[in-house]
Amino acid sequence: MNSDMSRFWSDNIDKLSPYTPGEQPQIANLIKLNTNENPYGPSPKVLAAISAANTEALRKYPDPNACELKQTIAEYYGLERRQVFVGNSSDEVLAHIFRGLLKQQRPLLYPDITYSFYPVYCALFEINFQLMPLDENFEINLADYPIDNGGVIFANPNAPTGIAVELEKIESFLQVNTSSVVVIDEAYVDFGAASAVALINKYPNLVVTQTLSKSRSLAGLRVGFAMAHENLIEALERVKNSFHPYALDALALAGAQAAIEDDEYFHETRKKIIATRHKTTKKLEDLGFKVLPSSGNFVFVRHAQIAAETLFQGLREKGIVTRYFEKPRINEFLRISIGTDDEMASLLTALGEMVA
Amino acid sequence: MNSDMSRFWSDNIDKLSPYTPGEQPQIANLIKLNTNENPYGPSPKVLAAISAANTEALRKYPDPNACELKQTIAEYYGLERRQVFVGNSSDEVLAHIFRGLLKQQRPLLYPDITYSFYPVYCALFEINFQLMPLDENFEINLADYPIDNGGVIFANPNAPTGIAVELEKIESFLQVNTSSVVVIDEAYVDFGAASAVALINKYPNLVVTQTLSKSRSLAGLRVGFAMAHENLIEALERVKNSFHPYALDALALAGAQAAIEDDEYFHETRKKIIATRHKTTKKLEDLGFKVLPSSGNFVFVRHAQIAAETLFQGLREKGIVTRYFEKPRINEFLRISIGTDDEMASLLTALGEMVA
Numbered sequence: 001m002n003s004d005m006s007r008f009w010s011d012n013i014d015k016l017s018p019y020t021p022g023e024q025p026q027i028a029n030l031i032k033l034n035t036n037e038n039p040y041g042p043s044p045k046v047l048a049a050i051s052a053a054n055t056e057a058l059r060k061y062p063d064p065n066a067c068e069l070k071q072t073i074a075e076y077y078g079l080e081r082r083q084v085f086v087g088n089s090s091d092e093v094l095a096h097i098f099r100g101l102l103k104q105q106r107p108l109l110y111p112d113i114t115y116s117f118y119p120v121y122c123a124l125f126e127i128n129f130q131l132m133p134l135d136e137n138f139e140i141n142l143a144d145y146p147i148d149n150g151g152v153i154f155a156n157p158n159a160p161t162g163i164a165v166e167l168e169k170i171e172s173f174l175q176v177n178t179s180s181v182v183v184i185d186e187a188y189v190d191f192g193a194a195s196a197v198a199l200i201n202k203y204p205n206l207v208v209t210q211t212l213s214k215s216r217s218l219a220g221l222r223v224g225f226a227m228a229h230e231n232l233i234e235a236l237e238r239v240k241n242s243f244h245p246y247a248l249d250a251l252a253l254a255g256a257q258a259a260i261e262d263d264e265y266f267h268e269t270r271k272k273i274i275a276t277r278h279k280t281t282k283k284l285e286d287l288g289f290k291v292l293p294s295s296g297n298f299v300f301v302r303h304a305q306i307a308a309e310t311l312f313q314g315l316r317e318k319g320i321v322t323r324y325f326e327k328p329r330i331n332e333f334l335r336i337s338i339g340t341d342d343e344m345a346s347l348l349t350a351l352g353e354m355v356a
Numbered sequence: 357m358n359s360d361m362s363r364f365w366s367d368n369i370d371k372l373s374p375y376t377p378g379e380q381p382q383i384a385n386l387i388k389l390n391t392n393e394n395p396y397g398p399s400p401k402v403l404a405a406i407s408a409a410n411t412e413a414l415r416k417y418p419d420p421n422a423c424e425l426k427q428t429i430a431e432y433y434g435l436e437r438r439q440v441f442v443g444n445s446s447d448e449v450l451a452h453i454f455r456g457l458l459k460q461q462r463p464l465l466y467p468d469i470t471y472s473f474y475p476v477y478c479a480l481f482e483i484n485f486q487l488m489p490l491d492e493n494f495e496i497n498l499a500d501y502p503i504d505n506g507g508v509i510f511a512n513p514n515a516p517t518g519i520a521v522e523l524e525k526i527e528s529f530l531q532v533n534t535s536s537v538v539v540i541d542e543a544y545v546d547f548g549a550a551s552a553v554a555l556i557n558k559y560p561n562l563v564v565t566q567t568l569s570k571s572r573s574l575a576g577l578r579v580g581f582a583m584a585h586e587n588l589i590e591a592l593e594r595v596k597n598s599f600h601p602y603a604l605d606a607l608a609l610a611g612a613q614a615a616i617e618d619d620e621y622f623h624e625t626r627k628k629i630i631a632t633r634h635k636t637t638k639k640l641e642d643l644g645f646k647v648l649p650s651s652g653n654f655v656f657v658r659h660a661q662i663a664a665e666t667l668f669q670g671l672r673e674k675g676i677v678t679r680y681f682e683k684p685r686i687n688e689f690l691r692i693s694i695g696t697d698d699e700m701a702s703l704l705t706a707l708g709e710m711v712a
Contacts, residue, residue, distance in 0.1 A: 004460065004587075005587045006562075006587070006588065008457060008537050008561055008587065008588060008591070008592070009456060009457060009537070009591040010455065010456055010457055010458065010459035010460060010591070011459065013456050013591050013594055013595065016594045016595070016598050017598075018593075018594050018596075018598045018601075019597055019598065019601055021417070021601045021602070023360075023422045024416075024418075024419060024420075026418060029395055032416075035416075035417055036415050037415055037417065039372075039415075040415070040417055041411035041412070041414065041415045042411065042415060042579055047411065047414075050406070050409075050607065051407055053406075054403075054578075055397035055398065055403065056397070057576050058381075058395070058398050058402065058403075058573070058574055058575075058576040058577055058611070059379060059393055059394055059395075059397045059398060059573045059574070059575060059576060060388075060391075060393050060575055060576055061377070061378075061393065061569075061575045061576065062575075062576050062578075063380060064377045064380075066706050071492070072570040075444075079593075088444050088600065088603070088605075089600050089602060090601040091599070091600040091601070092477055092599070095599045095600060098384065099366065100365060100366055100369050101364060101365060101366055102366065103366035103367065104366060104367075120598045121598070122405055123598065124595070124598040124599065139584060151449070172404035181364050182546045201649065202531050213417075217414070217415045218415070219414075219415060219416055219417045219418075219602075219606060220409075220413050220415060220417065220606035220607075221414055221605050221606065221607070222418075222600075222603075222604075222605040223619040231360075231361045231364065232364060234361065235362070235364070235365040235366070235369050237374075238372045239369065239372070240368055240478070241373075241374030241375055241478065242372050242373075242374045242375065242477070243447070243451045243475045243480065244445050244447035244448040244451060245447070246377070246445060246447070246575075246577075246578055247444070247578075248578075249444075249578040249605070249607075250579050250607030251576075251577070251605075251607045251608075251637070252578065252605055252607075255414070256479065267512070292482055328638050337626055350649055
């Protein structure tokens, strides 16, 4: 780091390694299977709710407590409003969780392979952590996690593997891990894993986060939320109200609420994505791919003969963008988002040509 | 603090004193003069830009770098895109500034009376600070500020006084205060103060923040920005990309850009507010009020005979909400946002009855 550049910076800012978002290439007719966006778009009721927002909603401050949206989420999941926290994306919700709950004396535990934002938060908030290796099948084994920890976080289903932890195993872990906060990042849960929301009223140290970016197709609106015992939510509210009280703008509040309310559209589109994932998995296996068992809206795949990086480059040349992670243990894999049936047919044709 | 409540919290979360937003009362026919919202609403082009956002914009991630919006702001202020940082409200931008630039060994300096969020950030980020008293006329005297500091921040015009610091005095201070970052929070600058934007290319330690909530009437959309030397902006980008890379949603990006572009509407409405402030000030003085010289979209007033808290309560009973701060030095003042001419006429009638 050039010291002249950083001479006015706070300590440690030059040591941060910020998160790298998946690229958003500006290429016409691109088939974009790299950031796990939902191919079907949000419910038409979301667009209607946003269009209904008028001058008055824009000129005035929004409700800093987001009461209506929290109430809608609480009712949907059978909770109380005070058990719900909302933020400008689940990334922001996670940031407040790391700051408000996971900065402890003992190290935070998380899998060596998981959402790559967790180490970024640890650097920003100066949190000690310990990596817990996935097993040889890329599974999280909570039974291995020492309970003398300062907190536990993992994605379920996990990223970028797509593999889910069964709810029974999560509950067994919560029965013994009672002295630290356990955060389950359920960004992809609606595509096939069992949510731990049902355990919130039993375990006062459990936090479940979700996002509207994936299963509700609102990556462009930036809304995420956390559900937990009200005591944990209170810590998040304190951090958020020390950071920016009005986290969600008037349009995000209106759109998010409409998205949660349109349950029929939600189930219709998530089921289509699950069906496409099943079909795609079968055909990828026919082409010689190993496909990890995915409960997400993506598959994580490895070919017996061809390197993942070669496939990534070859697909890109054909106008199909996937995601390749140049990291230990997973650099032989390609992550492919589940698009429409047509998009997956194009993908399979392209891969078929490359493996032939 | 109940220790059972906070037993899972990170250290120091129980010691935070979060910011208290101005209330948003749900009362019909209320005259709302308590949070400095703009009475005229945003440009019609903002609504058009938001309505034009389609399914595709919502289902996909927005541009994490907000390139188009930054370019628009940069061109408007005669800067380069890399000299602009955008965030989800100027509160968030300020939070990143406190974390990325103002957490230093030496204390941060700010006025004893200013935007009440600054001490909240200092608590959140564990930043040492030293309060610099306003003088007996409630003015900021930068010449008094010791240059052996870890940073300086003040609002210009100041909040809640409305009093502006002249640009010449700011530049004189920058000429001597060259070793720490100077942040000028220009939330209200468009209502009458001279912006320090013109000094950015001369002083590599100057940061100017602005918001679209006030002069562009978009409190509901949550967009703020900072302008500075690219080296300072880089620190903010590093913090932001370690927190949440996609800070602005697709609708906020589109709406904010349209707001900056409609310069004619901007000047028309801000001039109306300034004219109303002048008229209101004169009439308040006729009623026996002392009115601090305001360059904001509010006035800060004290009556010779009647206590501010009494006036606040009396106005509230008449359906007019203003803001009263129960704090040393300013607990004799009432802050009144500038609404429409009709709203101010109602205010003056109500005050006339109370002081008669």
